[in-house]
Amino acid sequence: MFNLILKDILIQKNTLRFGIVYILLMILSSRQFDMFLISVTVFSYIMIQVSSALDDKNKSDILLNSLPLNRKTVVGAKYLSTFIFAAMAIVYYILITGVIKIFKLPFKVYPVSFESVVGALFSIVLVTSIYFPIFFKIGYIRSRIINFILFFGGSTVAGILISKLIENKNKTFIQGILQFLNNQSNIQIVAEIFVIMILLLVISYVFSLKFYRKREF
Amino acid sequence: MEPILEVKNLKKNFKDFSIKNINFTLEKGYIMGFIGPNGAGKSTTIKLIMNLLKKDDGEIKIFGLDNIKYEKEIKNRIGFVFDENYFYEELTIMEMKRVIAPFYKNWDDSLFNKYIKEFSLPFKKKIKELSKGMKMKFSIAVALSHNADLLIMDEPTSGLDPIIRNELLDILTSFIQNENKSVFFSTHITTDLDKIADYITFINNGSIVFSCTKDDILDNHGLVKGPKEILNSDVRKYFIGIKENQFGFEGLIENRQEIKRILKDRVIIDKPSLDDIMFYYVRGIQNV
Numbered sequence: 001m002f003n004l005i006l007k008d009i010l011i012q013k014n015t016l017r018f019g020i021v022y023i024l025l026m027i028l029s030s031r032q033f034d035m036f037l038i039s040v041t042v043f044s045y046i047m048i049q050v051s052s053a054l055d056d057k058n059k060s061d062i063l064l065n066s067l068p069l070n071r072k073t074v075v076g077a078k079y080l081s082t083f084i085f086a087a088m089a090i091v092y093y094i095l096i097t098g099v100i101k102i103f104k105l106p107f108k109v110y111p112v113s114f115e116s117v118v119g120a121l122f123s124i125v126l127v128t129s130i131y132f133p134i135f136f137k138i139g140y141i142r143s144r145i146i147n148f149i150l151f152f153g154g155s156t157v158a159g160i161l162i163s164k165l166i167e168n169k170n171k172t173f174i175q176g177i178l179q180f181l182n183n184q185s186n187i188q189i190v191a192e193i194f195v196i197m198i199l200l201l202v203i204s205y206v207f208s209l210k211f212y213r214k215r216e217f
Numbered sequence: 218m219e220p221i222l223e224v225k226n227l228k229k230n231f232k233d234f235s236i237k238n239i240n241f242t243l244e245k246g247y248i249m250g251f252i253g254p255n256g257a258g259k260s261t262t263i264k265l266i267m268n269l270l271k272k273d274d275g276e277i278k279i280f281g282l283d284n285i286k287y288e289k290e291i292k293n294r295i296g297f298v299f300d301e302n303y304f305y306e307e308l309t310i311m312e313m314k315r316v317i318a319p320f321y322k323n324w325d326d327s328l329f330n331k332y333i334k335e336f337s338l339p340f341k342k343k344i345k346e347l348s349k350g351m352k353m354k355f356s357i358a359v360a361l362s363h364n365a366d367l368l369i370m371d372e373p374t375s376g377l378d379p380i381i382r383n384e385l386l387d388i389l390t391s392f393i394q395n396e397n398k399s400v401f402f403s404t405h406i407t408t409d410l411d412k413i414a415d416y417i418t419f420i421n422n423g424s425i426v427f428s429c430t431k432d433d434i435l436d437n438h439g440l441v442k443g444p445k446e447i448l449n450s451d452v453r454k455y456f457i458g459i460k461e462n463q464f465g466f467e468g469l470i471e472n473r474q475e476i477k478r479i480l481k482d483r484v485i486i487d488k489p490s491l492d493d494i495m496f497y498y499v500r501g502i503q504n505v
Contacts, residue, residue, distance in 0.1 A: 004316070008314040011305050054305065054307065058303065066297045069292075069320050216271055
């Protein structure tokens with residue numbers, strides 16, 4: 001499985017170079033707003049997309065499924081790659097902000113907090129958990145439209161939700177949730193988020209594997 | 218002794234094409250050529266053997282084992298070469314090897330390096346920068362570097378020049394020196410098989426026309442040439458296919474001795490090539 005993840009990285013040398021520029025630009029443009037979550041999520045997502053696109057372009061399903069490996073391994077490696085990509089994005093972010101601080105460059109940098117890492121992981125898990133089953137069912141090319149809707153639709157819905165949330169912060173339902181969260185320690189909340197993430201991943205993985213096992217090449 | 222590859226009553230339906238009840242067997246130590254026109258079902262059969270397509274019915278046994286139940290074990294002992302390049306074009310030969318090699322239990326790095334040297338392949342070049350012949354050679358190097366017992370090749374020679382094609386045939390000949398190994402080799406360039414194949418399996422329109430030794434096929438079939446007058450309906454029924462022109466006819470018959478007895482020296486009977494055989498079987502009588 002490790003060599004499939006290695007493959008996902010090796011085929012994306014250009015994307016990795018692009019990532020440095022992308023995250024640097026995101027940091028430089030963050031005047032009033034911490035861009036950590038967005039830049040890490042978006043860059044991880046781009047890595048997933050490019051690796052899926054290159055798999056499809058090279059018709060790698062034929063190669064991979066002619067090798068002595070189970071389809072389980074192919075699916076599992078894709079999920080694991082996601083976390084490697086996320087880790088790379090976080091390392092990029094930390095290194096770039098580190099350089100800015102060391103050289104005292106005139107840019108505002110936000111430190112990376114534990115909460116923001118959890119937040120970024122959560123949004124990556126959410127998006128990939130929806131995307132991968134579709135990818136394994138119909139491949140990259142045919143999943144592009146769905147992917148587009150997912151990406152832009154998802155961010156629009158998230159934006160609307162947040163603005164509604166702020167607008168209605170006095171309503172009982174929202175207050176109920178806030179109350180619920182208020183009564184819990186940070187560790188409890190983080191633990192809950194992790195449970196949700198694991199659930200999402202497990203359900204998504206089961207569907208992906210089910211779809212991929214039925215695929216013909 | 219168990220056959221190395223056994224296909225029994227294999228069926229697969231598509232919307233506009235189907236594999237109909239295919240049967241054939243390949244023993245250890247032999248090269249089987251799998252021939253047929255484009256679209257006859259060669260690649261489909263190979264994909265079914267490799268479990269890239271799911272069969273509807275039938276049985277495929279490799280090394281005596283079910284090809285799906287023991288998929289991983291079997292694929293460890295199969296070397297495959299496909300007609301197209303399925304390697305990641307963005308990677309170099311070295312990188313691609315690093316990704317593939319760990320999957321094989323018996324990967325032999327020194328053997329791989331030997332082939333790369335022998336084929337003069339550039340280690341550090343990206344696969345997309347290689348010529349078609351080089352890509353094919355890389356494919357063969359991978360297929361031969363994990364001590365595979367069965368080579369499955371789908372049109373490995375298509376689009377290659379005669380020099381590289383001959384090199385490939387030499388490699389296969391030396392591979393088969395070990396009598397525990399076999400090659401299953403699809404092609405529509407039948408001259409390649411004249412040189413090396415022991416068995417020929419002929420598929421047309423999703424059905425097997427015949428599967429037997431090359432010598433039997435070439436010895437029994439006859440290419441008959443003669444004047445048109447003798448082609449009455451009694452004679453015609455002996456023919457697999459006939460081509461007529463204003464001067465006479467040429468046709469393929471299955472039993473050379475039989476037609477010799479009937480027509481005596483009113484016709485000339487030649488030994489057909491595999492191309493002739495394929496041509497007349499596909500063309501048939503109905504097109505005359």
